[in-house]
Amino acid sequence: MFKEFTKLRTFDVKFISTNYAKRNSEAAGITKKSDYYKNLGDAEENIDGKPREWNDALPYESIPGPKPLPLIGNIFRFLPFIGEYYNLPIREMYESFKTKYGNVVSLTGVGRPPIIFLFDVQDMEKHLRGAGAFPIRRGLGSLTHYRTVTRRDVFKDVPGLMSVQGIEWFKIRSVVNPVLMQPKAAQQYIGSMDKVANELIENIRFFSKQNENSEMPEDFQNELYKWALESIGVIALNKHLGCLDLNASKDSEPQKLISSVNEMFLLMYKLDILPSIWKYIETPSWKRFVKVLDFITETLSKHIDEVFTKTISDDVPEDQLNILQKLTKQDRHIAFVMVMDMLTAGIDTTGKTMAAALYFLAKNPDKQQCLREEVYNNLPEKNSSVTKEILNNSPYLKAVIKETTRIAPIAVGNVRTTIKDSVLGGYKIPKGTELISMHIVTANSKHFKDHEKFMPERWLRTEDSDYSYKNVHPFAYQPFGFGPRSCIGKRFANLELEIGISKIIRNFELSWAHDDMVFSGNFLYGVERPLKIRVKEL
Template sequence: EGEEWQSFRSKVNPILMQPSAPRMYVAPIDAVANDFIDRLRDLRDEKQEIPGNFVDELHKWALESIINISLDKRMGCLEKDLKPDSEPQKMIDALGVIFETSFSLQIFQLWKYINTPTWKKFVEASDFFNEMAIKCINEATERLKNLPANDRELTILEKLLIRDPNPKIAMVMALDMFAAGVETTSFATAITLYLLALNPEKQEKLYEELLHHVPDQNTELTIEKLNEMKYLKSCIKESLRLKPIVPGNIRTLTKDIVLCGYRIPKGVDVAFPNIHLCQTDKHFREAKKFLPERWIRQNGEDRPEAKNAHPFVYMPFGFGPRMCLGRRFAELEMEVVLAKIIRNFKVEYHYEEVQFKSTLLYAPVTPLKFKFVDRK
């Protein structure tokens, strides 16, 4: 299994993991983000608030974004009257079931011996999602065959097929991006907006940066503009530190080791409780506070304050060969949509403190009834 996985990653990493990989996909991500802004305006009530199921709307945005850059295909997830039985909505619902059941299946492994109801739900949702995703991939593959490649940017799928014509590799990569890139990116974006709403002075500082680089609300974002937005990137980093979507990492030992004086045998799972480490003053000054400035060099410092923490404390995307495959694209999607939202709206939250639940992901369970006030 390890060799098969390594072979797969060696083929997809050059396409997905290079720092420059996402730069040519800013335009399609920007287009989806513009549609999302229109969607937010449609959702607001007379008090300029949106319904508490805001994360569901983010799921639609995330799925639309990842399929657009992977396949050059618009699913229509952000259409005004998306039907509950539409393919995009059913794919999103299936993903929710997959993540909901995966955690309990890991903890209670009775399914290995009998067909439990939870296992049946997981299999049914997984089969449906895979079936719909494969249908999208096959349709895109056929359509792209008939489009000239010399006057457009190649999709991620096409680049992978050029590198390795084995369609199985492309299929696995696309399924992985779809499944892993919707829930995680959606929750991370929602939490960042929540923290910005709770810290209006930080939100205004971000707005001033956006106003400088994007004086017109309708300006199309570019990779050059985004690279100049240091405070935007710092807000995302600080959000992922304070409320990381993945609360920790687990690795299975391939050999016996001695750790802090304890001998741990091969085959044991070792957990890294990053969420706890990131919230302790030992590693970050005033660790419970939302301070994006800690990620920016201040007063001639040779490095940002946050970089003084142990390098393995803050790992929102993992580390090493098994680092998150879609990291570059998740960061880019968040940067674009957050820039669009804060440039267009002042975001407020006037309800109870949001509660979080830690399962497979660390996610909010309280309805997020944000208020989106138009900026002049």
């Protein structure tokens, strides 16, 4: 597969990037022809030149932000007891950056190169549209080092989409996009996901009978992680991992895998976000990270190898193959790495989003009833199966998911590195600067009327009031990123959520009898307290 890419001339790169952008315009969030050509023009601009407004812009060094102290920089601000940002909910911290320093904020002196935060939607659009045909999104150093150095014997020259840039990134993405980013490719797994959702329904029914208030247990979030892993398992491998088996022990392989993934994200935060010297010395956190990643890699490799050993006849229809088999027909090693990433990344992300959606529906019974009316029309019986036609006729369900990811996005911002000198917010931004577009702030701000309210109606095409998303700048809300490097798994994540939420709302009425939920997170944003939702059988 890679041989055809080994000698790419300038013309070849331009031709590939142009056609790649055309084929993936929907994935890039581009719906109008004019938007496509604008984006392509930005991508092909001479990246070595200076923008016209460069000479009139303020110096990069003058970008405001928390002032570092000699020797210790800004590290003290994140330390226990004395740090103003220690234990401050992450959204509040970024909102305080914007309030105190403005739309462009620089954070220096935290043991890594400066980070520039963007809070203005115009700057976000300019930056993201100018990211080029091969946008640079630096992977986390810890994961990249593990795959390219520590376990290079396993991952070889394909460490994954998060760890490569430029042509190397394009090689992988061009193989996986037709399999993972096309709507039809995801829809063929609806039946399998429906069966997994039925298992979750039965478990919820069981838990409701264990409590006099029909309340979910304190670790119900973990049950949603199990559902997410089981769902992605049947998609990627056509294999039930047994995650939702109520008789399984607490140290079962699926549970250990879930716990390891949770710990992996925590360790990434310690190694890559907080100040750390792991790159120079093998710290306890780094050693633990390698041990956790080794378990995840070995466990998932075993399941992937089991699929590899099965012979697939050439005449088997495409719609009967799992993701691993489809990708293997293109490149075996890319298939291995991508399925490993799907199984790893699909647990916390989808599980946390499901938890947030159920909480918002429980807290807003009127919105829950609106959704239930739609679900009742589509699923006349409790055990009715979800189909492609049903999901295509579920606008309010899709609106619920969009509103959930507006208020509580898994990723708080989108990271890109500038490929050319730019001017943003009136400041010079040199080529090679890492910027984060802080969508969690813009999506929870004045851009959306009554932004603090859970209002799925704002996402309906039929909505014409001041609440409608049509009145909002499109870059105020980007839960899956933008452009060619938008989330590769968004089709499957949305499909899992649509099916799971439909089945739950068809079977149960949800309510909430506790203080308002706290949302935060060091690495992934989500609920921080026990998800003790009350359910009533319908």
